[in-house]
Amino acid sequence: MKTLVDTIISNKEPNARIHFIRGAEEEFALSYETLKQRALGLRAFLHGQGVTQGDEIILLSQRNEAFIEGFWAAILGGNPAIPLAFGISDEHKWKLFRIWQQLQSPWLLLDATQKERLEKFVALNGLNGLWQSVQKKSIVIEEIPPLIVADDFIAVEETDTAIIQFSSGTTSSPKGIVLSHKNILTNIRGIIKGMAMTEADSTFSWMPLTHDMGLIGFHLTPFVQGVDQYLMPTDLFIRRPWLWFQKISQVRSTVTCSPNFGYQHYLSALERNQSQDALALNHVRLIFNGAEPIAVPLVQQFLKKMQIYGLNDTAMFTVYGLAEASLAVAFPEPGKRFRYVTLDRERLQMNTQVQYTENGVSFAVEGKPIAGCFVRIVGPDQSNLSANHIGKIEIKGENVTKGYLKQEELNREVFHEDWLDTGDLGFLTTDGELVVTGRWKDIIFVNGQNYYPHDLEQILQSKGVTGTGRVAVTSVRGEGEERDKILVFILYKGRLPDFVPIINAVKGVVSEQLGIEVQEVLPINQLPKTTSGKIQRYQLSSRYQQGDFNQVIQELLELSAMDDEGQQGVSTIEKTLKGICDGLLANKRIDLDENIFEIGTTSLVLAQIHQQIEEIYPGKVEVTDFFDYPTIRQLASYINGKK
Incomplete structure (x- = not known):
């Protein structure tokens, strides 16, 4: 199989099914063969509307069934599919229009509710002219008539673009990661081999299909293998987290997944006395743990809590990957117990040999490169580093993107011959296993999503909270903490009591626009910069961890404290x-x-x-x-x- 089109045409398991979980007792199943027929019908309809081979199709649907049919219609039509997450904030809507303007000949396949929200946003933001051009090439899913299947297939080459995965950038231009059919299928073959997947497996996921783990890992991979897959909407997991393992126990799925925040969210639900007494999880073979840095204490807490339901600690599968690799880079050996290393925190710098210790910072072992993907560790001068030396993680292989869409300067920056700079720091053990220790680039990880400091800075500037060039956003993660702590530093020389309203404004804007939490907003007399004017965020993070801001944090906490006691007339x-x-x-x-x-x-x-x-x-x-x-x-x- 050279392309995804070949995959769906030659599917050898026509009776394998996708099970769409809609609630505790509600489920809809679709066989792979029926999916192929529906996708062919939708492809014929789209082409009848004017979509031609090579046109990009943006998929904007919160319903998993509609999203998957739209995805396969795009693939069968030779149209690059662009999965797009659509949140409730204005910045998510701006992202759609920024992506639209980057594409050659885009179309938009969307839900009626999403169209209504876009129309309100357009009216409020004076985008009627741009919206008219978008609307002419938009197709509302609910308005599509009954489909008529056409069995003719369009010729697609393995080097053709299958998916363009856009970064979560909002205020700046999102970066499109271009993935060919060959990239994706190479990675899927490596995933299947690396996880030892067989026809006895079935998968269960609540990850969004707009995320590479959700789409490639837990839809395309089981599809290629020809096994059953269960898909639960992300918002259903958020509202009813206990359904995750309740359904897995019922349907006896063997493979599932989650980033850090999902484990914490599930454990929090259990702490609220939501009983899972009837669970039986001894059949669960692998739980993929990835999509954001892995918190060792959280993994240990989760495994300890779940062992009473029969979950074996060999099920925790700590992996490393990124969208530029299609998805997967390194896997541990299936069936082995969860492993981690504890390192001296004073020896975690670039080009430094790590020091193993009993008391230090713990990092998960994320295994060896999967088949078809290669990993090396290099220093600042691009020289190869030996085992147990921290450096930049670079990858190459047929699964790795050839570049970002229309980003020639960025491509020159991140590619060193055939090697891609991942932006992450780490080392290879003497056994050749990868340990990720930090980030070379300024990426902030929150709830399984990547956020970029300059995006948050631009949001604060655009909303008038801070002036241009007067804010720096960074993050830290302490030992035992399960997610990044977002820090906002603002150039400020006024009275400290007058800074309190700025704190509230910063937290309010970031929370409302992106739905994430800022932990600290701190005044600073000077922002550290390079000679070229770039903010040195790592210096601010380092000073914070050293306790330089502890006194001002305490003073601001006292100024911000509010006494709720004595309120009268509370209903x-x-x-x-x-x-x-x-x-x-x-x-x-x-x-x-x-x-x-x-x-x-x-x-x-x-x-x-x-x-x-x-x-x-x-x-x-x-x-x-x-x-x-x-x-x-x-x-x-x-x-x-x-x-």
Whole structure:
């Protein structure tokens, strides 16, 4: 099989199925053969609307069934598929238009609800001219008539583009990772071999299909192998995390996956007394752990908690990959216990030999390069480093992208002959296994997603929170912590009490625009820069970890403290909502009239708050209502008015 088209045409397991999980008791199954027929019909319809071979198709659907049919229609039509995550914030909508303007001849396949949201956004932002051109080449999924199957197949070459995976950049131009059919199939073959996948396996995933682990790892890989796959919507997992292993136990899937935040979210659900007594997980063979840096203490906590349900510690499969590699780079050996190394934190610099110790920083062992992919560790001068020396991780192979879309300067920067600079730091053990220790590039990992400091800085500048060139965003992760801590430094020389409103504004804007939490906003007299004017974020991170800002943090905490005691006239609904928020917003104090976004509420916590409100006041509040009623008092009044 040279292309994905060959894969679906020659599928040897026509009765294998995709099971779409819709709830605890609701499921829809589609055989691979039926999927092929539906995709062929949709491809014929799209071409009848004017889509021609080579035109790009942006997929904007929150429904897994519609997304997959649209994806395969694009593949069968010789059209590069562009998966696009579509959040509720304005920045996600801006991203669509920025991507559109990069493409040669794009089309948009979207849900009716997404179209309605876009139309409101366009009207508010004066984008009617651009929207008219987009609308002419948009196809609303709900408006597609009954499909008529056409059995003719379009010739596709293995070097043709199959997928363009765009980065999560928002304010700046998102970068498109161009993946050919050969890139993807090479990686899938390596994945199947590396995980020892057989016809006895079945997969289960709640990862979004717009993410490479969700699409390539847990849709295309089982499809190529011809085994059953189970797909649960991400928002269903967020609202009902216990369904993840409840369904796996019921259907006896052998392979599943999650980044760090998914394990934490599931464990938090169990702590809220959501019983899983009936679980039986002894059949689970592999749980892929990737998509963001792996937190060793969290893995240990998860395995300890789940062993009572029969989960073996050999199931934890700590892997390394990136979209530029199609997906996978390195896997551990299947069936081996979870392993990690503990290193001296003083010997984690570039070009330094690591020192193994009993007391230090722990990192997961992520295994050897999979078949078809090669890894090397190099120093700043591109010289090869020997085992146990930290350097830049570079990769090459037929699975690796040939470059970013229309980014010639970036391509020259990241490619060294055939080797791609991943932006990550790490080392190879004497046994040739990869350990990732940090990042060469300034990428921030939150809830399985990558965020770039300059994006956050531009958002704050565009919203008028800070002036141009007066803000630096970076991140740190301490020992035992499970996610990056986002730090915002602002050039400021005024009175400290006057800085408190700036803190609230920064946290509110980032939370509302991107749904992520800023942990610290700190004033600084000078931003460290290189001679060429680039901000040296690592210096700020280092100073923070050394405790240079501890005193100002304490002073700001005291200035920001709010006393909720003695409030009069608090209604029952207000008390209920405050109890929910106080329980989920750890280490924070929220006043009845305080904007929930200004205290750094993440999209994950927002979903948890909504879930608990839904249990008490069913059908009264949508997640989007938080944007219209962002304080407890306003939301309580809104709920009261709907009785």
